[in-house]
Amino acid sequence: MTLARDLRLEEEGTGPELRAAKARPSHLQLVGGRDVRGSESRPAPTEEFLRQARRALQGQDARSAERLATLGILVANLEGVPFPRIAACLGVSETMLIRLLHGEAPISQARHKQWVKVAEAIGNLHRVLLPAATNEWLDTPIPALGGHTPSELLRRGRYDEVLRVTRSYLDPSFA
Numbered sequence: 001m002t003l004a005r006d007l008r009l010e011e012e013g014t015g016p017e018l019r020a021a022k023a024r025p026s027h028l029q030l031v032g033g034r035d036v037r038g039s040e041s042r043p044a045p046t047e048e049f050l051r052q053a054r055r056a057l058q059g060q061d062a063r064s065a066e067r068l069a070t071l072g073i074l075v076a077n078l079e080g081v082p083f084p085r086i087a088a089c090l091g092v093s094e095t096m097l098i099r100l101l102h103g104e105a106p107i108s109q110a111r112h113k114q115w116v117k118v119a120e121a122i123g124n125l126h127r128v129l130l131p132a133a134t135n136e137w138l139d140t141p142i143p144a145l146g147g148h149t150p151s152e153l154l155r156r157g158r159y160d161e162v163l164r165v166t167r168s169y170l171d172p173s174f175a
Contacts, residue, residue: 067107071100074119079131081138089138089154090115117159121150124166144168 075097078086087097091114099105107115122134129137138151142165145153150162 063109064103064106067109067112068100068103070112070115070119071107074115074122075101077119077122077126077131078134080133081135085135085138085151089151090118091155091157114157114159117163118154121159121163121166124163124170128169 074090075086081089083097084094087094090097091111092100096105100107125134125137138154139149141147141149144165145161150165153159153162
């Protein structure tokens with residue numbers, strides 16, 4: 001069951017459903033500033049809350065799920081990179097990144113296209129460096145990037161340049 005289905009926001013057999021996703025970070029267990037871990041009863045949602053949730057769910061479709069999956073995989077592949085840096089490199093605030101990861105805010109097509117480039121760049125990088133070295137690489141001035149660090153260029157939205165450099169790492173003549 002999903003929260004949306006539990007609240008009767010969607011009908012059985014429709015909508016997103018995550019299986020085996022029972023563990024939640026502790027910050028998700030705060031409702032209205034109160035810790036509700038282990039709480040058996042929760043207050044009934046207000047009609048306004050239900051109306052807003054239904055409106056939000058109307059925009060969910062397969063593309064939304066794909067965009068959310070891309071973001072989740074990208075963040076998971078940034079091993080050893082602090083969360084604030086991930087948010088900065090993706091051009092969003094930490095709060096917005098949390099909302100995006102939880103499906104509480106839509107991921108635009110333009111943003112998704114940019115993040116696909118970042119994901120490809122990280123994938124290329126991990127073919128030549130250990131994933132644990134990603135954070136250090138992000139801080140390393142790269143001559144092919146005009147002496148800038150990949151982190152700087154990602155924050156400025158210059159994803160193509162970073163992708164071009166990581167593609168060059170895969171060129172056999174690079175070694």
